[in-house]
Amino acid sequence: MNREVVIKTDKLTKKFGDFIAASEITFEVFKGEIFGFLGANGAGKTTAMKMLIGISKPSYGKAQIAGFDVYKQTEQIKKNIGYMSQKFSLYEDLTIKENINLFGGIYGLSGKQIETKSNELIIKLNLYKEADKLVGSLPLGWKQKLAFSIAILHEPKIVFLDEPTGGVDPITRRQFWDMIYEAAHNGITVFVTTHYMDEAEYCDRVSIMVDGVIKALDSPAELKKQFNAISMDDVFLRLARGAQRGD
Amino acid sequence: MRTLLFLLRKEFLQIFRNKLILRMIFALPLIQLILLPYAATYEMKNITLSVVDHDHSEYSRKLINKFTTSGYFQLTDYSETYDQALDQVEKDVADLIIEIPQGFERDLIRESETKIVIAANAISGQTAGLAVAYSNLIIKDFNNDVRAEWLPQSRFNTIPVIEITGSNWFNSQMNYKKFIVPGVLALLVTLVGYLMSSLNIVKEKEVGTIEQLNVSPIKKYHFILSKLIPFWVLGLIVMSIGFVISFIVYGIYPEGSFWIGYLFAGVYLVALLGFGLLTSIYAETQQQAMFIAYFFMLVFILLGGLFSPTENMPDWARYLTYINPVSYLIEVMRMLVLKGSSFWALRYHFLIITGFAVVFNGLAIWNYKKTV
Numbered sequence: 001m002n003r004e005v006v007i008k009t010d011k012l013t014k015k016f017g018d019f020i021a022a023s024e025i026t027f028e029v030f031k032g033e034i035f036g037f038l039g040a041n042g043a044g045k046t047t048a049m050k051m052l053i054g055i056s057k058p059s060y061g062k063a064q065i066a067g068f069d070v071y072k073q074t075e076q077i078k079k080n081i082g083y084m085s086q087k088f089s090l091y092e093d094l095t096i097k098e099n100i101n102l103f104g105g106i107y108g109l110s111g112k113q114i115e116t117k118s119n120e121l122i123i124k125l126n127l128y129k130e131a132d133k134l135v136g137s138l139p140l141g142w143k144q145k146l147a148f149s150i151a152i153l154h155e156p157k158i159v160f161l162d163e164p165t166g167g168v169d170p171i172t173r174r175q176f177w178d179m180i181y182e183a184a185h186n187g188i189t190v191f192v193t194t195h196y197m198d199e200a201e202y203c204d205r206v207s208i209m210v211d212g213v214i215k216a217l218d219s220p221a222e223l224k225k226q227f228n229a230i231s232m233d234d235v236f237l238r239l240a241r242g243a244q245r246g247d
Numbered sequence: 248m249r250t251l252l253f254l255l256r257k258e259f260l261q262i263f264r265n266k267l268i269l270r271m272i273f274a275l276p277l278i279q280l281i282l283l284p285y286a287a288t289y290e291m292k293n294i295t296l297s298v299v300d301h302d303h304s305e306y307s308r309k310l311i312n313k314f315t316t317s318g319y320f321q322l323t324d325y326s327e328t329y330d331q332a333l334d335q336v337e338k339d340v341a342d343l344i345i346e347i348p349q350g351f352e353r354d355l356i357r358e359s360e361t362k363i364v365i366a367a368n369a370i371s372g373q374t375a376g377l378a379v380a381y382s383n384l385i386i387k388d389f390n391n392d393v394r395a396e397w398l399p400q401s402r403f404n405t406i407p408v409i410e411i412t413g414s415n416w417f418n419s420q421m422n423y424k425k426f427i428v429p430g431v432l433a434l435l436v437t438l439v440g441y442l443m444s445s446l447n448i449v450k451e452k453e454v455g456t457i458e459q460l461n462v463s464p465i466k467k468y469h470f471i472l473s474k475l476i477p478f479w480v481l482g483l484i485v486m487s488i489g490f491v492i493s494f495i496v497y498g499i500y501p502e503g504s505f506w507i508g509y510l511f512a513g514v515y516l517v518a519l520l521g522f523g524l525l526t527s528i529y530a531e532t533q534q535q536a537m538f539i540a541y542f543f544m545l546v547f548i549l550l551g552g553l554f555s556p557t558e559n560m561p562d563w564a565r566y567l568t569y570i571n572p573v574s575y576l577i578e579v580m581r582m583l584v585l586k587g588s589s590f591w592a593l594r595y596h597f598l599i600i601t602g603f604a605v606v607f608n609g610l611a612i613w614n615y616k617k618t619v
Contacts, residue, residue, distance in 0.1 A: 055618045
């Protein structure tokens with residue numbers, strides 16, 4: 001395979017005192033891929049992701065994101081990625097337009113670009129009536145779709161999604177995944193953590209993390225074959241059953 | 248620069264959208280400036296007095312009259328005995344007892360010497376001290392009256408008297424309000440600057456939006472400036488509202504230059520906002536920030552000389568006021584409003600507050616990290 005590698009980690013580790021939150025994580029993610037990062041609660045997914053997006057310093061190990069080093073070039077990494085956190089983190093006391101404006105501006109989009117993008121986005125999400133309403137007044141599903149759209153507003157190389165569909169109804173989840181496909185189709189690499197095993201099936205490749213260690217990494221079809229399982233749910237249960245950590 | 252403008256627009260939108268805060272910004276100076284100077288006064292005008300007059304003579308009546316017409320005392324009752332009067336003190340009806348013994352007038356005339364008893368309720372040492380001091384003045388005055396009555400024709404005073412006349416500089420009427428209003432102005436600037444800035448940043452932490460900013464390519468100084476500038480502006484607006492209110496309500500305006508006042512407040516706010524920033528770096532929730540802020544505000548204000556003069560404090564407390572930024576603003580405000588001090592006279596204040604600004608902001612920038 002001679003596809004472009006956009007995320008490359010080598011024995012990336014994060015320790016908090018004696019506790020090893022993420023242990024020697026090694027994997028590669030290719031351009032335009034949808035990479036599912038699975039694991040039970042407390043398995044270390046968020047910790048690993050925070051190292052990748054440059055807001056948490058690794059204890060040791062190497063990692064390159066979009067060609068930049070996670071130790072020394074965190075600010076360059078930040079220019080090239082989008083991030084949507086587990087916690088909804090748009091400004092609820094700003095309107096949809098104001099949020100788009102703010103994040104467009106922060107990522108250095110020109111006034112004209114912001115305006116075009118903003119109009120496109122409002123049409124795409126069907127939010128004409130709500131465009132000047134406070135984000136806080138929107139239903140959760142809409143908020144999540146909006147947050148994702150804003151995370152890829154500046155056309156990053158990679159977008160990191162931390163449990164983006166938590167608490168969202170199945171229809172909205174389906175729509176959300178349509179948006180993810182579209183982004184991947186446009187060449188944005190998608191790195192997504194999730195609990196939902198049906199969502200894992202949508203990914204090109206998935207890794208399954210148990211107690212801070214990556215236990216399996218392959219395409220969903222291969223994993224099912226390897227573990228002789230009928231579904232990803234089954235694969236996950238077999239791997240995660242032995243977990244010590246969790247809530 | 249452009250990033251900063253986007254961030255500033257966001258901050259101002261958020262502030263102006265928060266109607267409660269906006270109302271507070273106007274209500275706070277109004278209420279504090281109107282209430283505090285009237286309520287927190289050192290002047291004592293209503294010391295309640297219980298009189299035990301065993302003499303019932305002309306002179307005893309004159310003395311009592313002297314007390315009640317002085318303006319400081321209010322006669323609550325005539326008691327028959329000292330114990331009865333003490334009862335009034337215990338019930339908190341009277342602050343001070345004057346007991347005039349039987350034979351007061353007789354002794355005064357025959358022996359030119361007599362005694363009275365003054366007893367003060369010293370639960371509040373300050374009230375008691377002032378009450379006794381006022382009494383001494385009144386009795387001295389009474390003494391002089393009596394002497395003048397007896398020696399009307401004497402051209403040569405047998406006893407040499409040094410009379411002290413005072414003139415009160417900078418606040419000739421000893422107007423307490425003129426003293427307290429500049430202090431309250433300083434308090435307002437402090438409240439807006441410190442409390443609002445620290446709470447604002449911690450709120451972003453609590454809600455999680457700060458993470459979204461931390462994963463973006465904004466620079467550290469962009470973020471810090473976007474948090475400093477809005478509250479710097481608000482602080483100066485509140486101070487201006489305060490100046491207007493103190494002029495309208497009390498007719499007080501600075502003897503010195505407004506510009507020096509604004510310049511000092513400007514530097515002071517930078518220092519204080521830096522301190523707010525520092526607070527918000529260590530606090531994870533608004534509750535924690537509020538508690539930390541409350542702790543510092545209380546210490547700053549009580550040790551800042553707003554209500555009790557720093558000169559009265561023990562040495563260790565006075566040294567503490569040297570590292571209290573609030574005490575400098577209170578002092579500068581008073582010097583400007585009452586004395587009309589020049590920039591040169593305030594140069595050390597400027598120097599020190601600039602030092603505070605550099606240290607607090609330096610520490611804040613040093614400690615603020617775009618990581619978790």
